[in-house]
Every structure is written in C-alpha cells, then in structure tokens.
C-alpha cells in the first residue's frame with residue numbers, strides 16, 4: 243500500500259529542532275505529522291525517529307535518524323517484515339571535520355591553551371609537546387562514509403593514512419589496508435587511531451588493553467563512532483599511566499558521560515558531548531534522505547540505507 247502519512251516521532255527533538263524538521267518536508271506528497279508516544283501506526287505510515295518504540299513495528303517503514311541504529315532491534319523488524327532504514331551516508335563532512343578538528347587541537351594544544359585561558363594564563367607548554375600533522379600516520383578503523391571522509395581530509399593535510407576494513411580493495415587516500423584481525427599491527431605505528439566503525443558484537447570492546455598496549459606512547463585515540471567500541475576502564479588506565487598520549491572522545495560507554503568519570507579531568511583528553519553530526523543543517527540532510535526514500539517507497543523501488 244502506498245504511504246499516506248510520514249510521522250516524525252518527538253524523540254527527533256533530541257538532535258534537531260522539531261518544527262524545522264517538519265518544515266523541511268514542505269511540499270511532500272504525503273501528510274507530515276509530529277507524533278508522540280500515544281500515536282498508533284498502520285502500514286500506510288512511515289516513521290522517522292531518534293529512539294525506537296515497539297509500536298513502530300505496525301508501520302509500513304521506519305527510518306532511524308542516526309547512522310548508528312544499534313538501539314533498534316533489527317531482528318524484530320525482520321520478523322515483522324517492516325523495513326528499517328538508517329542515516330548513514332550523510333555524516334562524512336560533519337564527523338570528518340570534527341575528527342580533523344580533534345587532531346589539529348591535539349597536535350597544536352588548542353585545548354590546553356583554552357584551559358589556561360580561563361585563568362588568564364600565558365601558558366608555555368613543554369617544547370616537545372606541539373607537533374605538525376603532516377607526515378604523521380593516522381589509522382582509521384572502519385572505512386565507510388565517516389572513515390573515508392576522515393581519511394580524505396587527513397590526506398589533504400599531508401598525513402599518511404592507513405585503515406582497517408573488512409573487505410578487500412583499495413580506498414582513495416588510504417595507503418595501506420589491514421584486516422580487522424590485524425588491528426594490533428594496524429595501530430602499532432600510528433600517531434592517531436580514529437574509530438569509525440559501527441557498534442556490533444564484532445566491534446564491541448575492540449579497543450582493549452592489548453590494543454592500547456600496542457599503540458605508541460605518543461599516540462592519540464579518537465572515537466567518533468560509539469562508546470562501547472572502547473573498553474573505557476582500560477582507556478582511562480592507559481591515559482593515567484601515559485601508555486598513550488591522549489584522546490578525543492565524542493562517544494562513551496554511558497551517555498551523558500557521568501560527572502564521576504575520570505575522563506573529564508584529564509588534560510590530554512578532549513570530551514565532546516556526542517555532537518559529531520550536530521550542525522545547523524542536520525535536519526536538512528536527514529530530510530533529503532527521507533524524501534528520497536518516500537519517493538522510492540511510493541515507486542515500489544528498494545529503499546536506500548535499508549538495514550533490516
């Protein structure tokens with residue numbers, strides 16, 4: 243049956259202004275409604291949401307406004323025969339730029355100067371600390387939309403980029419590809435290790451004590467993917483014992499990061515509140531993707547970014 247209604251679940255408000263999101267669907271040939279938890283669904287409804295709800299399984303198609311759809315139960319969608327789509331493919335620029343911003347800051351100590359700025363302090367760091375990114379090696383783990391975007395930008399800055407990828411074949415800007423089982427070798431010579439893989443049973447805890455030990459003592463870990471990819475206790479230990487030089491983290495095992503976390507206090511750690519894709523045009527990027535899938539749904543074509 244063709245779609246009659248596109249429901250925008252209020253949980254989208256976590257990431258984007260709801261009214262602007264509704265407006266972004268101006269002119270769509272199906273009714274667009276903002277719905278709350280009291281809503282019920284039929285097969286002629288599509289739902290776009292940040293969070294999952296069991297009721298969505300009654301709809302005709304469900305879109306997760308995030309790239310990481312680990313909160314959605316894909317088996318339940320497959321069991322119910324309801325297509326689930328996600329928002330990968332649109333975070334290259336936003337998350338790619340954030341990762342580059344982290345690297346520039348970590349290399350040139352912007353975060354450190356900003357810390358001292360609060361004290362009106364003309365800070366003079368140790369001579370050895372600042373360095374340039376050019377010729378430094380970056381290892382990108384996961385070469386999808388975000389990973390490739392990080393690699394391209396790092397390459398443009400003159401960095402040497404290697405990557406970890408499940409499938410064979412070369413990737414532009416990446417000089418060498420490692421298999422996931424060779425992660426330890428892949429990180430060993432890198433000044434920066436950037437995580438851009440999804441949270442799956444295979445990637446959970448992939449950055450553990452063993453991998454942190456394999457990293458250089460002057461290396462930095464960047465996580466713009468998902469918190470559970472990293473054994474956070476092992477990371478804190480590595481940071482506190484100077485086993486690695488620092489980290490820039492947008493995602494955490496528990497979010498918001500609890501005030502008790504030692505990560506807040508470490509000078510060599512940049513903490514950002516899971517804002518990798520947060521820009522003033524996120525709602526437009528998502529709407530473009532959803533519009534394209536509404537068109538495909540109505541035309542009986544296969545949906546873009548189908549994950550279940």
Ligand code: NAD
Pocket residue numbers: 309310311329330331332333337383384385386387388389406407408422438439440441442444445466467468492493516517518519520
């Ligand atoms: P994507 O699907 O385009 O890319 C993910 C890539 O990781 C794919 O190429 C996949 O093959 C690869 N991969 C999967 N398992 C792997 C493994 N074990 N080892 C190496 N590579 C593996 O998705 P994307 O848009 O690039 O997003 C990647 C992840 O980043 C998302 O799943 C999400 O969790 C996270 N993300 C975070 C933010 C943020 O705000 N920080 C924003 C968007 C996405």
